[in-house]
Amino acid sequence: MGRRRRRVIKVVKKALPKVYSCPQCGTISIKISVKKENIAKIACGNCGLSYEYELNTNKAPIDIYNDFVDKFLSGRLNLNDGKD
Ligand SMILES: [Zn+2]
Numbered sequence: 001m002g003r004r005r006r007r008v009i010k011v012v013k014k015a016l017p018k019v020y021s022c023p024q025c026g027t028i029s030i031k032i033s034v035k036k037e038n039i040a041k042i043a044c045g046n047c048g049l050s051y052e053y054e055l056n057t058n059k060a061p062i063d064i065y066n067d068f069v070d071k072f073l074s075g076r077l078n079l080n081d082g083k084d
Pocket of ligand 1 (some may be wrong): 024025026028029044045046047048049
């Protein structure tokens with residue numbers, strides 16, 4: 001039984017989640033789409049939270065999302081709520 005076995009390495013492609021949880025309403029309804037080369041739009045399908053994100057580099061959606069949540073939680077987002 002001198003048969004050599006080739007080791008088969010399976011490459012599992014992990015699909016990135018396409019939706020993210022919303023920092024405002026808590027549902028998994030955030031979608032990130034790239035509108036132009038340097039503008040990504042983040043929008044929640046549940047509560048309507050939306051934000052346009054300017055890309056400086058080729059960021060992955062998860063990075064954009066993390067940045068967005070970070071900004072949201074620290075109150076640095078200028079959302080179009082209008083005046084107070
Ligand atoms: Zn929401």
